[in-house]
Amino acid sequence: MQHPHPHPAVRLDRVSKRYAGAAADAYAVDGITLDIAQGEFFSLLGPSGCGKTTLLRMTGGFADPTAGSVLLDGEDVTGLPPDKRNVNTVFQSYALFDHLSLADNVAFGLKRKGIARAEIRRRVADMLDLVQLGHLPDRKPPTLSGGQRQRVALARALVNRPQVLLLDEPLAALDLKLRRQMQVELKQIQREVGITFVFVTHDQDEALTMSDRLAVMNEGRVEQCGTPEDVYERPTSGFVASFMGTSNLVAGTYRAGEVVPDEGGPALPVGPRSDVADGSRVSLSIRPEKIWLSDFEPGMAKLSGIVRETVYSGPTTTYFIELAPGVTVSVLEQNTIRSRMEDRWSGGEEVEIGWKPEHCLVLDRPAARLPGTDRRNTS
Ligand SMILES: Nc1ncnc2c1ncn2[C@@H]1O[C@H](COP(=O)(O)OP(=O)(O)OP(=O)(O)O)[C@@H](O)[C@H]1O
Ligand SMILES: [Mg+2]
Known part of the structure; x- marks a missing residue:
């Protein structure tokens, strides 16, 4: 019998990145090899400038590695643009359309794909319910709180049913209390939808409480990769x-x-x-x-x-x-x-x-x- 997922969701194979104009030995990412399992909540944790965003951008197709390859579900996608990868990204700035309603913000990607209107309506409604905004489909983003806007951005990414969701410090703009609440909600949503999450943060507590596994990065390299208990206790x-x-x-x-x-x-x-x-x-x-x-x-x-x-x-x-x-x-x-x-x-x-x-x-x-x-x- 064949295993439904014989391949890791994400495989990074000796991936390096040196930005144009940087010194010959200045690698933002320096030979990282990493497997992220299907359905895993995986975090990249490390101090400012250690290469987290660069690694995420290479996974999503927003930056090309200088060396090494990126595989998604066993397929080599190195060099493919973002829209040719079954991946969605939630950036720290949510980049919502302020003039569109929440429902239209979430429907945006589906409309571009030419999906039937009835199905769009159903999927958008389901997704807004999932992020607990089902009662506000007609509101516009500027009238929402930071946490609500964050949830719209999440719904908009999840509605495309990507295989992998990349999140770059999605909670960084929220105050501590809202952040703690969103951490719990985000984790619940991830469990419900079963999508692989790659989550960038520089907050140790956040990485420990949310992740199945995490990679601690320093100066473009992975210092240690394991469960929260591994990296904290050992x-x-x-x-x-x-x-x-x-x-x-x-x-x-x-x-x-x-x-x-x-x-x-x-x-x-x-x-x-x-x-x-x-x-x-x-x-x-x-x-x-x-x-x-x-x-x-x-x-x-x-x-x-x-x-x-x-x-x-x-x-x-x-x-x-x-x-x-x-x-x-x-x-x-x-x-x-x-x-x-x-x-x-x-x-x-x-x-x-x-x-x-x-x-x-x-x-x-x-x-x-x-x-x-x-x-x-x-x-
Ligand atoms: N477009 C770019 N051109 C040149 N150098 C860059 C570029 N983007 C990032 N860098 C450099 O690459 C290194 C890694 O940056 P990166 O943004 O990946 O770090 P980060 O871990 O996400 O940091 P932060 O926590 O501050 O967001 C840094 O030294 C940064 O200055
Ligand atoms: Mg960053």
């Missing part, structure tokens, strides 16, 4: 560890189950690592929510430090704790009903912290200072 580089949320990164040297920080101070227990040679330059990575401040359990490593700063942010409080001059870790605590404000530290107290060695990652690269990280200098 980052393979210091870049990914610090770009995906907040991580404590301490540069040092691995020796017999400990990392000796470059900055000095006590050795930090990480447990024995068979894959790391003694004397290797490493960076230790541990998430702020994986460090205990009380209720220690057996087998934990314990260290003492001084509370240097306390940051209250509603449901959580972050403590910055100095283990030695130049070695400060952040610790995140949930503000549960049990925690009492008067117990909180204000700074200067000597405290004990604990962690489980298995929660420490030992990465084989020195920690780099990166944009988007949340490390604070509390000296």
